[in-house]
Amino acid sequence: MSLLAWIVLGLVAGFIGSKVVNNTGQGLLVDILLGVVGAVVGGFLFKQFGEPGVSGLNLYSLVVAVIGAVNLLWLYHALICRRWVL
Template structure:
C-alpha cells in the first residue's frame, strides 16, 4: 500500500480517533487531520516493525484501519500531554 493510501486512511483515522477521545484539543481540525495522517503512518510503521507484516494487508482490511486508528490515538494522547499544560496557564 502506498503513502497516498496511508494519508487518506490517516485523515479518516484521525477523525475516528478524535471521536473515540472527545474533549478539548489545543489545536483545531487542521491539527487533528495532521495528527491523523501522522498516526496512520505511525500505525503502518508499527505494524511492520512489531508484527512483521508488509504494509499491513490492504486498504480495506480491518488490520490496516485498526493500526491507523491506534497510531492516531497514540499521537493524539501525546499531543494533548505536550500542549495541554501550556494552554491552561493563559
C-alpha cells in the first residue's frame, strides 16, 4: 500500500476508533497517528489468530484497522490519560 493509502486508512480508522472509545476525537494528527499504528496493531493481532491482516484499501482492511485502533486507543486512555474507558 502507498503512504497516501495508509494515511487515508489511518485517518478513517482513527476517527471511527475515537468515536467508539470515547465519543470524541483526539485531534486530526493524533487520530491519524493512532489510526495508522492501530492498523499495524490490528494486522499483527489478526495474523496471530491466523487471519489475513491489512491487505489494501478495502472494507476488510478498514475493519482490521478500526479493531486495532480501538485497542490502541483503549490502552492509550488507560495508561496515558489515566481513564478507564469501556
